[in-house]
Amino acid sequence: MTRTCSLLGVPVETGAAQRGCTMGPASLRTAELGEIIAGLGWQVSDLGDLTVPATPARAHDNAAIHHLAETAALIGALEPAAFDAAQAHDRAIFMGGDHSMAAGSIAGVCRHAAARGRPLFVLWLDAHPDLHRLSTTTSGNLHGTPMAYLIGEPGFEAYPPLAHPLAPENICMMGIRSVDEPEAAHIRDRGIEVHDMRAIDETGVLAPLESFLARVRAARGLLHLSFDVDFLDPAIAPGVGTTVPGGATFREAHLIMETLCDSGLVTSLDLVELNPFLDERGRTAKLLCDLTASLFGRRVLDRMTRSF
Ligand SMILES: NC(=[NH2+])NCCC[C@H](N)C(=O)O
Numbered sequence: 001m002t003r004t005c006s007l008l009g010v011p012v013e014t015g016a017a018q019r020g021c022t023m024g025p026a027s028l029r030t031a032e033l034g035e036i037i038a039g040l041g042w043q044v045s046d047l048g049d050l051t052v053p054a055t056p057a058r059a060h061d062n063a064a065i066h067h068l069a070e071t072a073a074l075i076g077a078l079e080p081a082a083f084d085a086a087q088a089h090d091r092a093i094f095m096g097g098d099h100s101m102a103a104g105s106i107a108g109v110c111r112h113a114a115a116r117g118r119p120l121f122v123l124w125l126d127a128h129p130d131l132h133r134l135s136t137t138t139s140g141n142l143h144g145t146p147m148a149y150l151i152g153e154p155g156f157e158a159y160p161p162l163a164h165p166l167a168p169e170n171i172c173m174m175g176i177r178s179v180d181e182p183e184a185a186h187i188r189d190r191g192i193e194v195h196d197m198r199a200i201d202e203t204g205v206l207a208p209l210e211s212f213l214a215r216v217r218a219a220r221g222l223l224h225l226s227f228d229v230d231f232l233d234p235a236i237a238p239g240v241g242t243t244v245p246g247g248a249t250f251r252e253a254h255l256i257m258e259t260l261c262d263s264g265l266v267t268s269l270d271l272v273e274l275n276p277f278l279d280e281r282g283r284t285a286k287l288l289c290d291l292t293a294s295l296f297g298r299r300v301l302d303r304m305t306r307s308f
């Protein structure tokens, strides 16, 4: 039977410092994400873009925070949409949008996993852990907070209540190379598995990934991949507002996607932080499509000549 895959656009940029991520879903569609996945034998349904109801502004004790009400409304709208998409399709893709949306997509997928009686695991590919509480962010950019919310850190009363927190031991972060002190404290205290770029330089991506996948398999878990564009080196992926030098290479990223494909464990995916306003002739959008193709069964060596 043909396997099904849904695409949901989440055009939000209120969690970031710079504007532009609202164009992310359109850019991924222009780069033919849906057509590429369909070409690999999947039945693809584009669910269109999420609409988020307008809400009155809300203040917070932390005066740096901006767009709090918008972010809370986004999470409230995306959680049920993500739950429905995951329930109805074999794979669900959430096209961002800045990374604040992961608070809603992963919350919905967590509820879906719980409904199936399976634990949810998250592979977080990012330069940043996005583990700020509302009280610790100094930038006030709420794309720096979704992971803290999802693991049930305190102080998130302004966000929707979380029915199914994510177990910190079910998270694996790779590519991390920009961490603020309060985030480092959470990583230590909550025992989150983090492979920073130094570790990847030393071990490569395969060994830590395989051992995480073995844990997911042993627990009969569902696996969500949250892919922040700034995981990649800015030289190959310039279309993002929070570039950090020294990111993952083209080959490392494809190896991760192919290994995930072989595992058959990934059931949902965020593609976040794509900022087409900063991109160069669509090359970052095209690269994200190619990486997603590897996740859905394309072999990189078949298509090394594809130009972008
Ligand atoms: N999703 C992202 N790109 N997050 C970047 C966050 C950067 C920084 N830690 C902050 O809180 O402002």
Ligand SMILES: [Mn+2]
Pocket (backbone or CB within 6 Å): 099, 126, 128, 130, 143, 228
């Ligand atoms: Mn991020």
Ligand SMILES: [Mn+2]
Pocket (backbone or CB within 6 Å): 126, 127, 128, 228, 230, 231, 242
């Ligand atoms: Mn990031």
